[in-house]
Amino acid sequence: MSLKIYNTLSREKELFTPLTPDHVGMYVCGPTVYSDVHLGNCRTFISFDIIYRYLVYLGYKVRYVRNITDAGHLEGDRDEGDDKFSKLARLQKVEPMEIVQKYTLGFRHVMQLLNNLPPSIEPTATGHIAEQIEIAKQILNNGYAYEVNGTIYFDVEKYNKEQSYGILTNRKMNDLLEGTRELGGQDEKRGRLDFALWIKAKPEHLMQWPSPWGMGFPGWHIECSAMSEKYLGKKFDIHGGGMDLAATHHTNEIAQSQACYHTSPANFWMHTNMLTVNGTRMSKSLGNGFLPEELFTGNHPLLDKAYAPMTVRFFMLQTHYRSTLDFSNEALQASEKGLKRLWDAYEVLKQLAVGSEQLAIDAELDAKVNKLVNEFDEFMNDDFNTAKVLGSMFELVPVINSIKDGLIKADAMSASTLALLQQKFKAYLEDIFGLQNSAANNDTLNGVMDLLIEIRKESKTKRDFATSDKIRNQLATIGINLKDEKGGEMSWGIN
RNA sequence: GGUCCUGUAGCCGAGUGGUUAGGCAAAGCUCUGCAAAAGCUUCUACACCGGUUCGAAUCCGGUCGGGACCUCCA
Known part of the structure; x- marks a missing residue:
């Protein structure tokens, strides 16, 4: 190393x-x-x-x-x-x-x-x-x-x-x-x-x-x-x-x-390396630069929408620092979705716990996870290749989501492997890549959301889909996504 | 003109001489009251022409294209 x-x-x-x-x-x-x-x-x-x-x-x-x-x-x-x-x-x-x-x-x-x-x-x-x-x-x-x-x-x-x-x-x-x-x-x-x-x-x-x-x-x-x-x-x-x-x-x-x-x-x-716009370097003298504020508010003729600071950060992490990176709305939007997928999996991963029996360890899966996790350091040691690290992380996302959905048994992975996975995801996403959850951490909002989710669950039980859809759709218009999890649970996130 | 980088699937982008990078988009299936999310599957590309090699997107040469620097700029 x-x-x-x-x-x-x-x-x-x-x-x-x-x-x-x-x-x-x-x-x-x-x-x-x-x-x-x-x-x-x-x-x-x-x-x-x-x-x-x-x-x-x-x-x-x-x-x-x-x-x-x-x-x-x-x-x-x-x-x-x-x-x-x-x-x-x-x-x-x-x-x-x-x-x-x-x-x-x-x-x-x-x-x-x-x-x-x-x-x-x-x-x-x-x-x-x-x-x-x-x-x-x-x-x-x-x-x-x-x-x-x-x-x-x-x-x-x-x-x-x-x-x-x-x-x-x-x-x-x-x-x-x-x-x-x-x-x-x-x-x-x-x-x-x-x-x-x-x-x-x-x-x-x-x-x-x-x-x-x-x-x-x-x-x-x-x-x-x-x-x-x-x-x-x-x-x-x-x-x-x-x-x-x-x-x-x-x-x-x-x-x-x-x-x-x-x-x-x-x-x-x-x-x-330089950030380019339409293949040309972004520079003060050319006047083709975006100010961060314009990006975060979406207030610029060339921008389709606003992009969160973390989206921008993630966008840059997906390429090597010595390569030019071309700015485009499409690329930014792809990063936005990619980051969301990765971060959602990370939130899930934090909640995972190994089964107590530890009887059903899938050696192949266990080895695969270990290999991918150990690659993080390896790739960073090779001239800070953040793009490759993210590639490995994304390969782990389906594993994490499958455990959540019960498609893979929680104890298919050894306790030490899961602990390593959790530890490395945290170290990389938060400490090294410096990404943060963009969703507001607000007790008031959390309380309101808990209430709405409770009402929606009740209406679903009563098969009152008009009410349940109204809650979901209204929230969607203000940028909050409700997800129906398996087993009747619901989670939410801010776009 | 000189120095250097670069040309990868619809888009963004890693990359090593022989193994599906990955993300986004798209299509199908599963799940679901519906949707979303999620899972599975499909889409298998490396500018062009030569050369080296058992084998090259990856090495070498040439051609064409793009870019940076040589002047303030991260």
Whole structure:
């Protein structure tokens, strides 16, 4: 039982061994809080939430750091001008920190709805200006950066003479140079690939800090180098983020760490794939993204209906994190039904008890259940293959339902097998996959439902089907499903 | 142009050189006052053309299509 993780650096699955036994340090690039997170952003954070939860399940003590970028992220593609926060703040006539506050709270709210656990530390760029200046200073001292007019640039070509700059995405320097478009307004830079560590601020700039090179603000890439080093050390286990960050942001992070500390920051680089809409990436700049709120309310022209946060989470679990996932109403609705089926079986499973005799154990069934259950860990250990785990879980659903309906005797399975099944379903559905029951847990509602069920049972006994159908149909119109179980019992659930 | 990923049944999607992934949809049957749910059964696919192999959707080469990154984006 050993965990294998696909490492972008080596482009293969590698055996995961933490630097410090039993401890894992993981850094994930968080959101830039100048606008609402869209569903594509959420995919990355859900993926890493599940990775985090699984590492904890394996018994590791995990320090999970996910930053909030609240400064230094430039608008456009030149290293001058406003950062995104200052620009928006000026447009809306508010403080940059009001922008930051608004979208940070929004982000956290969405994370909570999707049942993502909070990271161990959620540091902000503005809270680590001093650390970022220190790194820029050190890189300057080490000779891998130069100052022009109060702005500090990283000297990519010089760095590339000693280290391979494009190592993460397997790019050669010459290819990179050819592929880079000629941009205007870059007279200051020596090399086309050079990027800013620190940027000189114009006097009217709203967010600026004193530095040895005058008033300015940090470049985008340096914040992650500063915060990961501060909380996880110069070298840590896992660095993650969306695939779109690999070629630029993460490549520059590696260069910064090498130039500053002479080490690559992370052993494992993990990248989650994109969420697409009609085959094209969901992104802020394309404007084809769904906001989580639009999804949860169904208030969007492309949405047939509203989808619960757990449906969205489950939808994402059904594919591997390194595959693209295409959004569609059909796919979401399939997930909604699939999740319901799985969760209903889980509710049944929780109630199952072994027969006392234990005389009729069906060895074949017992072995099958054991095999399927043991596959959960096996599949997760193979680079977090949640899709395969769900496949095995669904294969167990008919077994669970058949026991409930008496088609399989409860004691056909050994007590230990049933206990294992119950324990693993709970661990996976709740602890690792982070799914929750969407039905309201409300004592008042439960009381009302108990009463309605009682009346319906009575009317059925009296063969007063008009009344019994009325109860069922009326409830259906408000989204509550009544099910007649075998033996006259009734259960209910909220759609 | 460069780097890389990808093309799987109506839809979404796993996947290993030889074994039905799974979900949704559809059809039939059982159960049921009816319905729903549930159970059983059916639908058996891997872009195209070559090659390697006893055997390839899975490996190799080519063709065509889709996408990502190389410029802000998870």
